[in-house]
Amino acid sequence: MTEGTHATEPKTSKGMLWLLALLPLVLLALLLVLIGRFDVTEAIRGDAPPVEELTFQRVELLAEGFRVTVLNDGPDPVTIAQVLVDEAYWYFAQEPSGELRHLARARLDIPYPWVEGDGHEIRLITATGVTFDHEIAVAIETPRPSWEFFAIFALIGMYVGVLPVALGLLWYPVIRRLGRRGLDLVIALTVGLLLFLLIDTAQEGFEAAAAMAHSYQGIALFLSAAFIAYLLIESFGAWLKSRAPEAENAWVTARLVAIGIGLHNFGEGLAIGAAFALGEAALGTLLIVGFTLHNTTEGLAIVAPLARVRAPVSRLALLGLIAGAPTILGAWIGGFVYSPVWSVVFLAIGAGAIAQVVVQITRQVARGRPVAAYLRSGPVMGGLVAGFALMYVTGMLIG
């Protein structure tokens, strides 16, 4: 291109530019109308039965029976014609009534005399005879938001989140007295712990994503949310650093670690709350013990970056709260308003945050050296392996 051709380009006014920008959209709208009018797939599908999909979103066990929320995530409308519980046609009331369009939701109240501790199966039959099943493995009444449950979930959150992290922070004086090699080992241990948490969170996220209605594109949602969380925390860290003096760098890292762990623990709280709510936490106490042991190591991860600075107790406590308290919040939300979409999003945010923290710490301890060279040293490798092993063994208690 030469300068001359640029000069000959017509000058477009601002209004014209808008018009040009909107034109494709207008044409697109016309195209959609056209497709809707003359559905080419109709010729192929002919009289083939509609593609029906229903996803059980929430099943509550109330004293009066089951309360079921279903979502139509298939392309075609679905009409729920009958409801079966344990292979018996059963009375039900649907709200709102009628056909469910794409992504429409309905609530079904089924006055079934369910038996505590037994298993039950709910089956929906659509107008075309397609069936959708939901299994209740162990029937336990769904907790309703009450002060008692609030307190119980808060206590569980304390047990598995706040207290273990606080205990982990008590290693701070030991860490301060470590030599270079010892510190390398502890920080590598921390990285190992975090990498394990990352894998753990990602696995849970993928599982939750796979169980979601197809329309929500669980895996894509998880990965996008994780990536965005990573970038946001990266820029948040950069912003914190730009504001803080050089000496505060260790604090920035510790704070980011605490935030990452906090987000992870929030997801953990959701899972615990939901498990109790869904009556799936038959091994409740063991689950709590497992999480408690597991999470004590998280406190270590927070104080490791602070080995070379002086930390007042109040600042350490604040970090502990950032990392631990979200568990309580997660347990409340998971217990009372569990939603598969939000749990995938929160798990993704946790994963993104942890990934960012891992990168942050590694960058910091490598101090300009190539990361590979840093990893090659004996204490670092030993620390990483120890971190993995610690998480693996304590993770076994969770089952």
Add this chain to the structure above:
Amino acid sequence: MPRISRRSILQATGLGSLTAGLGALGRGRLAAAGAEDLSPGRMGHAGHAMGVVGRVDTDAFDPMRFLRSWNFSDLPVEERARYYRETKQPDGTLLREYDLFSVDREIEIAPGVFFPAWTYNGQVPGPTLRAVEGDRVRIRFVNLGSHPHTIHFHGWHPPEMDGSLPDHQVLPGDEFLYEFTAEPFGLHLYHCHSVPLKRHIHKGLYGTFIVDPRAPRPPADELVMVMNGFDTNFDGDNEVYAVNSVAHFHLTEPIRVELGKLVRIYLVNLTEFDPVNSFHLHGMFFDVHRTGTKRETNETTDTIMLCQGERVILETTFRYPGRFMFHAHQSEFAELGWMGFFEAA
């Protein structure tokens, strides 16, 4: 008969609002039947919340009419003549001529649940045929369906009338004339014998064939009950069980019978996928005539079990007024639709 597609039925009936409205109706009936109040605000552990919700459209198929219809007696005179004609023979017997056709059709087997059936004359079970022992039976069968079909009768007949061998298949658009003498007297059945058998039968190609003895049985209120099932999601297991196709129909529409009058039930088992089905009547006993081939009773009981294809004539008289439940004594079948009431008055 026009082909009825799944889509058009769904659109035509505007199911959405229908089921909801009918739900309330069905509930009202249940409450009237002595069940607890099931108002939506009170989901309580009601003992009688069991049962389907809503009503089926009885314009397409009315189980109540089917009970007491044979030889197309449910049709107006002129229309009936298109499907059934009888001619007196020199020896005093009748020549009975039938027009049967197979056709693919959506049928409603529980309120709002539609099954893509294969039917004889658009209904499941197919029309009940009834002759007297020694009558000549001639059936013109036209296959308007999308697959090869046959009619295989139980009863005496030469092998070329059996409708079971590969060269007996009546291809779509073709027809065949079945002819034989009705014997022995008893309760028989007919069904399609094309392969795969399971599919051709469970899709709905079956019906009842009654052969009366020359000296008639005592007059009675006669009821035809075909025990059947439907596998709506094609997993080899029935989602719906019933007598005469509609789940729990006689829970809300009891069969009215006269106190002290002989009731004769022609009970046929055509349930696919399950080895046996059964019939149990509350508060009473009945005399059993296995396959209806003997005038004397074989046993007196209140529960009878039938293999697929087995059938019995049951006779009883209602002694007390009121409602009497009848159902399969397999609780699973009962709760999946095979349950109803007699109302004696």
